[in-house]
Amino acid sequence: MAYEELSDLTRDIIGSAIEVHKTIGPGFTEKIYSRALQLELQKREVPFHVEQSIRIKYKGQLLGIHRLDLVIKDTVVVELKAVYQINNFHIAQMLSYLKATDKRLGLILNFSRAKLEVKRVVL
Numbered sequence: 001m002a003y004e005e006l007s008d009l010t011r012d013i014i015g016s017a018i019e020v021h022k023t024i025g026p027g028f029t030e031k032i033y034s035r036a037l038q039l040e041l042q043k044r045e046v047p048f049h050v051e052q053s054i055r056i057k058y059k060g061q062l063l064g065i066h067r068l069d070l071v072i073k074d075t076v077v078v079e080l081k082a083v084y085q086i087n088n089f090h091i092a093q094m095l096s097y098l099k100a101t102d103k104r105l106g107l108i109l110n111f112s113r114a115k116l117e118v119k120r121v122v123l
Contacts (some may be wrong), residue, residue, distance in 0.1 A: 001073075006075065006076075006105065009046070009072065009076060010076065012041075013046070013076060013078060013107060015044075016040035016041050016046070020033060020111070021111055021115075021116040023036070026082075026114065029082055030080045030081065030111075033082065034050070034070070034080050037070070037078075037080070037109075038050060038070075041072070046072060046073065047073050048070050048071060051068065052067065052071045053065050054066050054068060054097070054100050054101055056100055066100070071103075075105065076103070076106065077097050077101060077105070078106070078107050079093070079094055079106065079107070079108045080109050080111070081108060081110040081111070081117075082110070082111050082112040083110055083112055085110065086108050086117055086119045090119070094121040095121060095123060098123040103123070105120070105122055106121040106122075106123075107119070107121070
């Protein structure tokens with residue numbers, strides 16, 4: 001995906017998340033924010049997958065299945081949080097997701113703050 005197209009896509013994702021945060025505010029569970037974000041993305045006609053399964057392997061052996069919160073346009077992994085703040089663990093987690101999916105860009109969106117917290121993670 002070209003830089004400009006990716007930039008437009010991340011702008012749509014973050015804009016959708018800001019709209020959700022502005023409308024319902026902090027204090028809910030990640031599931032509530034996920035549902036609201038899905039509605040906002042649909043309204044903007046942004047294609048996405050919810051809880052897309054990825055296989056986690058170690059030296060060719062399947063360790064288990066993990067479900068990603070959202071994958072937008074088969075390009076951007078989005079992890080939703082309702083925590084005090086995004087920390088190094090969350091960033092490491094996103095880097096692992098990006099490696100496992102062979103994707104280059106992830107967004108961590110934390111709805112628990114007075115202002116939406118956004119962390120862009122690039123592999």
